[in-house]
Amino acid sequence: MLILRLIQKLIAALNSDGTPGQVAFGMAVGSALGLTPFLNLHNFILLVFAFLVNISFPAVMLGWIVFAPVGFLLDPVFDRIGAWLLLDNTGLLSFWTSLYNTPVIPLSNYNNTIVLGSLVGWVVLAIPIYYLSRFGVGWYRANVLPKLERSKFVKAVKASKVYSFYRLFRVD
Amino acid sequence: MRRVLRLKAIVPLGLLLALSTAASAMFMDKIVEQAIEAVGTDIVGAKVELDGVEIDLAGGSVRLMGLQVTNPDSPMANLFQAEEIVADIDPVPLLEKKILVDTLAVRGLRFDTPRETSGAVERPAEQTGLIRRRIDQWAQRVQVPAFSLDGLTGTVDVAALNPDNLATPRAAAALSGAIDSSRTVWTEELASLDPQPAIDSGRALVERLSGASLISLGVRGAAQSLDQARRTLSEIDRVRGGVQELEADVTNGVDSFGRQVRGLADARNQDIAAALSALSIPSLDAPDISPALFGEVALARLKPVLYWLQVAEEYLPPGLDPRRRPGPNRARAPGSTVEFPKESEYAGFAVRVAEIDFALEEGPAEGNYTMLLNDLSSAPAVHGRPLQVAVGRQGGTTGPSSIRAHAVFDHISEISRDSIGVGLAGVGLPSFVLPGLGTEIDLGSGLNEISLVRRGDSLSGRIRIQSDNVSWSRGSLGTGRVNDIVWRALATLNDVDVAIDVGGSIFSPRVRVSSNVADAIARNLRQELEGEIRAAEQRVRAEVDRLVAEPMAQARASVAEVESTVSRVVQGHLQQLDAVKQELEAKIRDLRRMVPGN
Numbered sequence: 001m002l003i004l005r006l007i008q009k010l011i012a013a014l015n016s017d018g019t020p021g022q023v024a025f026g027m028a029v030g031s032a033l034g035l036t037p038f039l040n041l042h043n044f045i046l047l048v049f050a051f052l053v054n055i056s057f058p059a060v061m062l063g064w065i066v067f068a069p070v071g072f073l074l075d076p077v078f079d080r081i082g083a084w085l086l087l088d089n090t091g092l093l094s095f096w097t098s099l100y101n102t103p104v105i106p107l108s109n110y111n112n113t114i115v116l117g118s119l120v121g122w123v124v125l126a127i128p129i130y131y132l133s134r135f136g137v138g139w140y141r142a143n144v145l146p147k148l149e150r151s152k153f154v155k156a157v158k159a160s161k162v163y164s165f166y167r168l169f170r171v172d
Numbered sequence: 173m174r175r176v177l178r179l180k181a182i183v184p185l186g187l188l189l190a191l192s193t194a195a196s197a198m199f200m201d202k203i204v205e206q207a208i209e210a211v212g213t214d215i216v217g218a219k220v221e222l223d224g225v226e227i228d229l230a231g232g233s234v235r236l237m238g239l240q241v242t243n244p245d246s247p248m249a250n251l252f253q254a255e256e257i258v259a260d261i262d263p264v265p266l267l268e269k270k271i272l273v274d275t276l277a278v279r280g281l282r283f284d285t286p287r288e289t290s291g292a293v294e295r296p297a298e299q300t301g302l303i304r305r306r307i308d309q310w311a312q313r314v315q316v317p318a319f320s321l322d323g324l325t326g327t328v329d330v331a332a333l334n335p336d337n338l339a340t341p342r343a344a345a346a347l348s349g350a351i352d353s354s355r356t357v358w359t360e361e362l363a364s365l366d367p368q369p370a371i372d373s374g375r376a377l378v379e380r381l382s383g384a385s386l387i388s389l390g391v392r393g394a395a396q397s398l399d400q401a402r403r404t405l406s407e408i409d410r411v412r413g414g415v416q417e418l419e420a421d422v423t424n425g426v427d428s429f430g431r432q433v434r435g436l437a438d439a440r441n442q443d444i445a446a447a448l449s450a451l452s453i454p455s456l457d458a459p460d461i462s463p464a465l466f467g468e469v470a471l472a473r474l475k476p477v478l479y480w481l482q483v484a485e486e487y488l489p490p491g492l493d494p495r496r497r498p499g500p501n502r503a504r505a506p507g508s509t510v511e512f513p514k515e516s517e518y519a520g521f522a523v524r525v526a527e528i529d530f531a532l533e534e535g536p537a538e539g540n541y542t543m544l545l546n547d548l549s550s551a552p553a554v555h556g557r558p559l560q561v562a563v564g565r566q567g568g569t570t571g572p573s574s575i576r577a578h579a580v581f582d583h584i585s586e587i588s589r590d591s592i593g594v595g596l597a598g599v600g601l602p603s604f605v606l607p608g609l610g611t612e613i614d615l616g617s618g619l620n621e622i623s624l625v626r627r628g629d630s631l632s633g634r635i636r637i638q639s640d641n642v643s644w645s646r647g648s649l650g651t652g653r654v655n656d657i658v659w660r661a662l663a664t665l666n667d668v669d670v671a672i673d674v675g676g677s678i679f680s681p682r683v684r685v686s687s688n689v690a691d692a693i694a695r696n697l698r699q700e701l702e703g704e705i706r707a708a709e710q711r712v713r714a715e716v717d718r719l720v721a722e723p724m725a726q727a728r729a730s731v732a733e734v735e736s737t738v739s740r741v742v743q744g745h746l747q748q749l750d751a752v753k754q755e756l757e758a759k760i761r762d763l764r765r766m767v768p769g770n
Contacts (some may be wrong), residue, residue, distance in 0.1 A: 037502060037504045039502070048185065051178065051181045051185045052177055052178055052181055052182065052185065053176060053177060053178065054175055054176055054177060054178050071504065072503075072504065072505075075504060075505035075507075076505070078507070079505060079507045079508070082507060082508075083508065086494070086510045087494060087496065087510060093494065093512070096494075096510070096512050097494075097512040097513075097514050098514075099512075100268075100511065100512035100513075100514070101268060101512070101514045101517040101518075102268070103264075103267035103268055104267055104268075105268075106268050106269040106270075107267070107269050109509075111509055111510045111511065111512065112499045112500075112507050112508070112509045112510075113499070113507035113508045113509075113510070114499060114504060114505055114506070114507030115507070117507070
């Protein structure tokens with residue numbers, strides 16, 4: 001039931017719930033959950049942020065789902081980025097050392113190559129993800145959604161009992 | 173305009189966080205238990221299990237109950253188990269993800285206890301058991317010589333020596349082959365240089381110009397002769413350069429071959445030693461006998477000491493450089509986690525004071541003990557104080573009458589300084605069979621001392637086993653004159669003193685074993701059998717000499733031949749070229765005076 005509601009919310013997010021900017025912001029925040037290892041302090045902070053700020057929460061979930069496999073695929077790249085930043089770049093050594101010995105900061109696991117590499121990767125990718133998502137949602141709503149709604153398939157689905165069942169759980 | 177904040181989400185979010193915190197507090201004991209088991213299993217490479225964990229956040233204490241650490245080499249036994257471990261933890265460093273234990277008390281520690289189920293893990297990490305494997309590999313490389321009296325009890329059959337097993341003939345044949353190849357190459361090079369036409373041409377010109385004057389040559393003729401002399405000199409210089417290079421090659425080569433021929437004498441000595449060993453003719457030198465008799469005992473005593481030194485090296489690394497270790501186990505790749513230690517801060521893990529009560533239930537050191545640890549730290553340079561360990565005996569009906577055990581692992585500076593001193597008096601010493609003899613020795617009770625010092629890479633120290641109440645049993649030692657001599661030497665020995673001297677480094681130590689047992693055996697054999705052993709040795713030496721004489725002579729002859737042919741020919745050419753060059757240069761000086769402007 002929860003999954004069905006989530007799917008409804010995702011469809012609603014794409015179709016009409018929120019402005020393209022809110023959806024894109026949600027996607028950008030959600031991509032952090034997917035690109036970086038989930039159980040980390042920064043993701044907790046981002047989740048609280050997503051709850052509190054008026055962005056599309058279904059889009060956050062969508063971003064998480066879409067970017068989780070990308071995160072797995074890019075782990076070797078993140079590992080190299082993290083290793084370069086933490087170990088190879090001697091200019092940053094004193095910075096990392098002071099962070100490591102500052103209360104709370106080490107709890108963020110920043111000193112793990114994958115965590116740091118993926119976080120940096122996300123920071124770099126967040127802005128392109130935001131703009132691409134914003135463009136994509138606008139384009140979808142302008143070009144794809146009207147055609148979909150006019151299509152015989154969607155009309156047939158909407159007339160079916162399955163759709164009636166779906167509406168029972170629809171978020172309005 | 174839409175609001176930026178979702179105000180209605182604040183209350184549910186607060187409730188969610190409060191629920192999460194409450195759930196974490198409720199399940200914290202279980203979470204910590206599982207974390208300790210997982211991390212411990214990763215480090216040990218075999219199951220680490222706990223019966224339970226109690227965490228008192230307000231009091232800052234942690235109590236671990238029923239700890240079992242499986243022996244990775246024997247999964248049905250525990251390396252150790254402890255009934256209870258209580259740690260008082262300083263809460264402030266936890267904010268930096270560091271653990272500082274103020275006091276640690278371990279009760280009911282026992283070693284090598286049986287397990288009900290196997291503690292093996294399916295896929296141990298690569299690093300698991302690495303130190304133990306490294307030490308075992310080192311021990312396998314140490315060659316404990318064999319000791320046998322067979323060569324003295326039977327007839328020495330020197331004809332049984334196999335020439336194919338001797339290294340000298342092989343080395344000599346290889347050397348002769350190398351000399352032949354070099355000679356061929358040098359001869360071909362000399363032929364391609366062909367200095368004789370240049371020498372002849374130079375000589376002819378010098379002869380033609382001898383007695384020539386401006387009147388006989390004329391100005392034009394003198395100028396032409398000068399040109400020709402210069403061209404000839406240039407050609408001689410070119411040829412001479414080539415011959416000089418060849419001469420350097422030949423000289424170096426001949427020198428090298430000479431050294432290798434002299435080195436064959438060492439190979440011959442090694443062949444003689446190998447032949448003596450193969451024919452079981454023992455050395456009568458005590459330093460050769462001790463490693464054969466007590467080499468295995470020495471390795472068995474030294475291995476645990478090396479193990480703990482290397483463990484300290486691994487887990488108490490000196491210095492303040494960033495440290496890389498594998499990241500956590502998770503669905504995502506683990507990556508590497510880097511620690512950035514800093515002086516005067518908290519170490520990643522430190523225990524200020526630990527008191528460990530343990531019992532040895534079996535073996536010669538049976539009894540109850542207390543170990544005091546001060547300043548155990550994963551980053552000694554950060555912690556600023558060396559780890560100190562002291563062990564005292566609390567009681568027991570058997571076991572050593574007195575014990576002195578202390579160790580200091582000072583890894584604060586880049587140069588590690590470790591020292592271990594252990595002295596067990598009145599401790600039960602092992603019984604074992606002397607290798608090669610079959611005689612059984614029961615060392616009774618006595619003194620076992622370990623004294624080791626490590627400074628940087630250098631390791632030095634001594635392990636000593638001493639007893640004055642030894643008993644002997646003839647065991648499988650045969651009868652006959654030689655065996656009886658050995659038995660008389662051993663049976664009268666009441667005191668045994670074995671010293672294992674250690675040098676080198678902790679990763680590649682050198683071991684030297686000495687003992688009064690070997691002295692006694694050597695002395696008795698020497699008194700009664702020296703003549704016979706020397707005679708047998710002479711026969712073996714003579715046989716080896718006979719087998720290696722021809723190839724050695726052949727190698728020497730090859731070097732002499734190269735010296736007398738190629739080397740001398742090349743040097744002869746060089747001398748001729750030098751002589752012609754000097755004469756030509758003199759003629760050129762004369763001609764230049766005849767030709768204006770030259």
